[in-house]
Amino acid sequence: MAEKILIPLFGEDVAPRFDLATEVLIITGNQPEQASDEKIIVLPQASAEQLCHLILTEAIKTVICGGIEEEYYRYLVWKKVQVLDSIIGPWQKALARFQQKNLQPGDIVYHFEEPTDET
Amino acid sequence: MTGVGRWNHKAIDRVRVPIYHQDKENHTGAGFMAPMSRSRETACFRFDLKNERQPYIRNLSASPVIMQELIDEIPVGMFITDRTRRIMLINRTMEALTGFSRETVRGIPCCHVLRCSLCIKDCPVVNMDRDSEAVSRESDIINRDRQLIPVRVTSAVLKDQKNNLVGFLETVEDLRALRELNARMNQAFSFSRLIGRSPKMEKIYQILPILAQSDSSVLITGETGTGKDLVAEAIHQSSNRAKGPFVKINCGALPANLLESELFGHQKGAFTGATDNKPGRFRLAHNGTLFLTEIGDLPLALQVKLLTFLDDQVIFPLGSTRGFQANVRVIGGTHRNLERMVREGNFREDLLFRLNVVRIHLPPLREREGDFRLLADHFFRDLLSRFQKRIKGFSPKTLQILKRYPFPGNVRELRNIVEYAVNVCQSDMIELEHLPAYLFDSPAEMEAADTAPPERPAMFERQGRSERNGDAGETWSQVERELIMDAMRKAGGRRNEAAEILGWGRSTLWRKMKKLNLN
Numbered sequence: 001m002a003e004k005i006l007i008p009l010f011g012e013d014v015a016p017r018f019d020l021a022t023e024v025l026i027i028t029g030n031q032p033e034q035a036s037d038e039k040i041i042v043l044p045q046a047s048a049e050q051l052c053h054l055i056l057t058e059a060i061k062t063v064i065c066g067g068i069e070e071e072y073y074r075y076l077v078w079k080k081v082q083v084l085d086s087i088i089g090p091w092q093k094a095l096a097r098f099q100q101k102n103l104q105p106g107d108i109v110y111h112f113e114e115p116t117d118e119t
Numbered sequence: 120m121t122g123v124g125r126w127n128h129k130a131i132d133r134v135r136v137p138i139y140h141q142d143k144e145n146h147t148g149a150g151f152m153a154p155m156s157r158s159r160e161t162a163c164f165r166f167d168l169k170n171e172r173q174p175y176i177r178n179l180s181a182s183p184v185i186m187q188e189l190i191d192e193i194p195v196g197m198f199i200t201d202r203t204r205r206i207m208l209i210n211r212t213m214e215a216l217t218g219f220s221r222e223t224v225r226g227i228p229c230c231h232v233l234r235c236s237l238c239i240k241d242c243p244v245v246n247m248d249r250d251s252e253a254v255s256r257e258s259d260i261i262n263r264d265r266q267l268i269p270v271r272v273t274s275a276v277l278k279d280q281k282n283n284l285v286g287f288l289e290t291v292e293d294l295r296a297l298r299e300l301n302a303r304m305n306q307a308f309s310f311s312r313l314i315g316r317s318p319k320m321e322k323i324y325q326i327l328p329i330l331a332q333s334d335s336s337v338l339i340t341g342e343t344g345t346g347k348d349l350v351a352e353a354i355h356q357s358s359n360r361a362k363g364p365f366v367k368i369n370c371g372a373l374p375a376n377l378l379e380s381e382l383f384g385h386q387k388g389a390f391t392g393a394t395d396n397k398p399g400r401f402r403l404a405h406n407g408t409l410f411l412t413e414i415g416d417l418p419l420a421l422q423v424k425l426l427t428f429l430d431d432q433v434i435f436p437l438g439s440t441r442g443f444q445a446n447v448r449v450i451g452g453t454h455r456n457l458e459r460m461v462r463e464g465n466f467r468e469d470l471l472f473r474l475n476v477v478r479i480h481l482p483p484l485r486e487r488e489g490d491f492r493l494l495a496d497h498f499f500r501d502l503l504s505r506f507q508k509r510i511k512g513f514s515p516k517t518l519q520i521l522k523r524y525p526f527p528g529n530v531r532e533l534r535n536i537v538e539y540a541v542n543v544c545q546s547d548m549i550e551l552e553h554l555p556a557y558l559f560d561s562p563a564e565m566e567a568a569d570t571a572p573p574e575r576p577a578m579f580e581r582q583g584r585s586e587r588n589g590d591a592g593e594t595w596s597q598v599e600r601e602l603i604m605d606a607m608r609k610a611g612g613r614r615n616e617a618a619e620i621l622g623w624g625r626s627t628l629w630r631k632m633k634k635l636n637l638n
Contacts, residue, residue: 013228016233016234020239066231066234067260068261068265069265070265070266088227088232108223108224110227
């Protein structure tokens with residue numbers, strides 16, 4: 001069975017807050033070369049409890065998110081869901097890194113060009 | 120400037136620091152930083168664009184100040200972003216608060232680092248332009264340790280010398296300590312300075328915050344020493360009038376003439392000796408609360424005047440024809456039975472009706488199950504630290520005697536007994552010999568010396584036999600037996616219902632019934 005990944009969204013980025021995300025992306029299939037199925041779910045309101053419920057009912061294996069409260073993190077881990085939290089950056093890059101097995105909790109996948117002059 | 124080790128408002132009062140942005144070689148300053156607010160609560164800054172930097176800088180330092188070192192010394196989380204809200208600088212406190220290091224977050228949009236609910240719902244910076252004032256809002260953040268932290272975020276714009284918007288400066292204050300303090304103030308077994316966890320007191324704690332939000336007159340009744348003054352103060356402190364004055368006056372302490380002048384004030388020359396205008400307590404309590412303690416002792420003539428005030432909120436000082444519209448919430452307190460006084464003609468019925476909008480009856484200590492030990496320990500700890508004594512506690516025998524004592528003077532008496540014992544005790548434990556001698560007098564003598572406590576009013580009390588006057592000689596077991604029997608009668612013998620009436624758990628009721636042989 002193809003693995004399911006859930007990413008709370010904030011525009012094109014991984015949502016900074018798990019509990020405040022009103023849009024989530026569910027990706028089925030974990031291989032870059034595999035044709036993966038993507039669907040975006042718009043939640044009626046932001047709620048960490050509802051999101052946890054959705055994760056369990058959708059049988060999500062991995063959650064890639066930004067800030068998440070310890071309570072919900074522990075709950076999901078207890079329910080055997082892999083949680084990669086404190087991820088910062090566009091969701092495509094985060095997903096690509098995950099599919100390359102190169103994504104760790106706390107990773108920042110933003111590309112930022114350093115200014116030439118020092119502040 | 121690196122010599123400024125601490126963020127001390129006094130030290131930096133006249134200091135302005137240039138802030139350099141990209142063009143460091145030409146020394147094109149983005150502005151100057153100087154404290155805008157000296158309040159302890161908010162540290163925000165303004166960037167002064169007036170061309171005043173030369174004298175300041177010459178006096179301060181010959182070379183540019185290193186911005187990072189400067190902001191690192193500020194004990195409030197702080198970061199600077201560019202116009203697109205990407206982080207440029209972050210101070211040490213902010214690193215500690217968020218858990219992100221400065222090297223990793225440079226160039227990241229601030230919402231991903233701060234992770235504040237404001238960023239997602241209603242970012243205050245989005246609509247800011249160069250003329251915007253600083254905005255301060257309370258919110259919460261989730262840090263890298265997955266902790267939800269209440270914060271106050273203050274956002275301000277940064278401008279260059281040409282008045283162009285160059286970025287934003289945000290400060291983030293951790294409000295955890297403040298919230299904890301507030302929580303401690305209103306613990307489950309206490310409200311303000313009131314302590315107790317008996318069902319009767321819990322009911323009062325539940326109702327007090329609700330009462331505080333209204334402006335209705337309150338009448339607090341209860342035996343002497345039950346804490347009427349504390350309740351009045353707690354209502355004031357929890358109300359919208361908390362920032363206004365809380366004025367207290369004892370209606371039984373002054374003769375009628377003086378009391379009138381004291382309450383309503385007087386005009387210069389109103390009577391012999393009135394050499395100045397006097398504002399009176401009502402006027403002093405304007406926009407606040409006036410607590411009339413021992414209101415049962417208020418003379419009849421003044422009762423009429425108080426009645427007039429309660430009707431139209433206007434006071435007329437003695438000798439004055441001009442009234443003053445006073446915005447005062449009146450709280451009355453008495454240990455007397457006002458209903459009985461009305462029947463005897465010593466208290467105006469109409470005044471009672473006006474005061475009796477909300478009534479709180481404070482139970483005597485003998486009816487506050489479980490509170491005796493809590494209060495005794497509280498006073499013991501308090502007095503121990505005050506008198507710097509090293510006493511471990513009460514001996515079991517002492518506690519037994521104290522538990523059996525009916526405390527006609529209620530909590531005040533308990534406190535006095537504990538204070539006496541802590542003063543007298545020279546050993547490790549408070550023993551029987553450290554208690555006041557009158558505690559060992561025969562119950563008959565104590566009862567004879569005891570004045571009959573007043574009848575209890577209806578509010579927050581259950582009707583029926585258990586509402587009869589508390590007998591000072593009655594033990595707690597007797598009171599408890601009465602309470603249980605009364606509740607069982609009301610519940611028609613159904614224990615579940617009786618337990619609910621008493622506010623106890625089912626098993627507590629069964630245990631107590633077994634203990635009292637009420638099967």
